[in-house]
Amino acid sequence: MEDNKNSVRRRSWFMTTRGSRRLVMITFMAFPLLLLLVFTYFPFFKMVQFSFYDMGYIGKREFVGLRNYRDVFTRGDCFRALKLSLYYLIGAFVQLGLALFFASILSQKMKGSGVFKGLLFFPFLVCGIAVGFIFKFFYTRGFVFDTVLQCCGLQLDKLPYWLRDTKINNISLAASSIWRYMGQNMVLFIGAITSVDSELYEAAAIDGANGWQKFRYITFPGIKTIVVLNLILSISGSLSVFEPPYVTTGGEFGTATYFVVMDKLAHASQKVGLASAMAVVLMILILIVTGIQKWVEWYFLGTSGCDAQIEIKRRKKRAEAERAAKEMSSGKGAV
Numbered sequence: 001m002e003d004n005k006n007s008v009r010r011r012s013w014f015m016t017t018r019g020s021r022r023l024v025m026i027t028f029m030a031f032p033l034l035l036l037l038v039f040t041y042f043p044f045f046k047m048v049q050f051s052f053y054d055m056g057y058i059g060k061r062e063f064v065g066l067r068n069y070r071d072v073f074t075r076g077d078c079f080r081a082l083k084l085s086l087y088y089l090i091g092a093f094v095q096l097g098l099a100l101f102f103a104s105i106l107s108q109k110m111k112g113s114g115v116f117k118g119l120l121f122f123p124f125l126v127c128g129i130a131v132g133f134i135f136k137f138f139y140t141r142g143f144v145f146d147t148v149l150q151c152c153g154l155q156l157d158k159l160p161y162w163l164r165d166t167k168i169n170n171i172s173l174a175a176s177s178i179w180r181y182m183g184q185n186m187v188l189f190i191g192a193i194t195s196v197d198s199e200l201y202e203a204a205a206i207d208g209a210n211g212w213q214k215f216r217y218i219t220f221p222g223i224k225t226i227v228v229l230n231l232i233l234s235i236s237g238s239l240s241v242f243e244p245p246y247v248t249t250g251g252e253f254g255t256a257t258y259f260v261v262m263d264k265l266a267h268a269s270q271k272v273g274l275a276s277a278m279a280v281v282l283m284i285l286i287l288i289v290t291g292i293q294k295w296v297e298w299y300f301l302g303t304s305g306c307d308a309q310i311e312i313k314r315r316k317k318r319a320e321a322e323r324a325a326k327e328m329s330s331g332k333g334a335v
Contacts, residue, residue: 022293051277068277073194078278081258084170088241088257091174092234095182099230102182103189117190121183128180132247135176139163139248166254173244173255181237185230192223232293236286258282 051068055061072078102120106113123131138144139162146159162172200218208216220227242259246252251260256277266275 018249046277047279050273053273054271055273057272061273068090068274069281071274072278072281077256077261078258080254081256081261084255084257085241086238087170087174088177088238089235091178092231092238095178096185096227096230096234098178099182099185100189100227103186103193104219106186107190107193117187121187124184126180127257128208128243129247131176131180132243135173135244136163137250139172153282163249163255164253169249169253169255174246176244176248177237177241181234188226188230189223192226193219196222228293233291235289235293239282239286239289 052063052065053061054064054068080223102116106117126134141161142156145162146156149159152158160168163169196219200222201214203216204218240259241257242263245255245257246260246263249255251257251264256264262275265271265278
């Protein structure tokens, strides 16, 4: 009898508005959560487990403890691949600087800005494999880039091999990443800049602020969140570069990045345990870099930008109040 009452109460609760909402929420969340567990968290925990074994895709597994993690930092190819990320890291900062520069210009109302936005954003729409093939022919000896330089008066025999010369090839590949991703960051910056309150610029103009002061105290604090987001994405991307060196050079001539080495170890050498350890190390590095970025943002930026915006608004209100008071006093004098 008591069980029947409880079941009736549960059914009546599900028929209420609150119960129906919760049922709908649970139903719609269950499937995505299941996919997340099956295709994200379960493979991740298996990868962490594999990192403690000497194993291939088939055959026996031998538990080796932390040996794979030690090999990540002692093997020449793994550690060299980590150092190569510095080229792409520097390229990420250059890319962000250029994207912010073009966004600051193209966010203004001017003729032809839409055309330039489209031209700069178009490379991001191109498939990464296609970009690799484009730059493979672009940098090939005697092809596009060399032809352009020859037209500028340079001799072909004095030009380096852009993809073979170990002094320049990683810089060439990093430049291709700048070309591809700058437009994406520029569009994000433009969206953030246009969302900044225009009254702040008007108030700053009343105070006599120049263009640099407006950017420093209004624009940059207003887009600080997007700047940090793009910085995190760019740095994590610089640590996980794969397509440019894999397609353009095949990882040869000292261009094998961390992901290229990981791919070769996992598939060509069948060292799945070592490749899994490399993936875990990469994830830890990205988390550390993200934490450092958040600390730098808090320590150096803090709330100074918000304080500046609040002060500008106060000055504008004060100026408007003074103007209204002058108009009232002049009106009374006329009467």
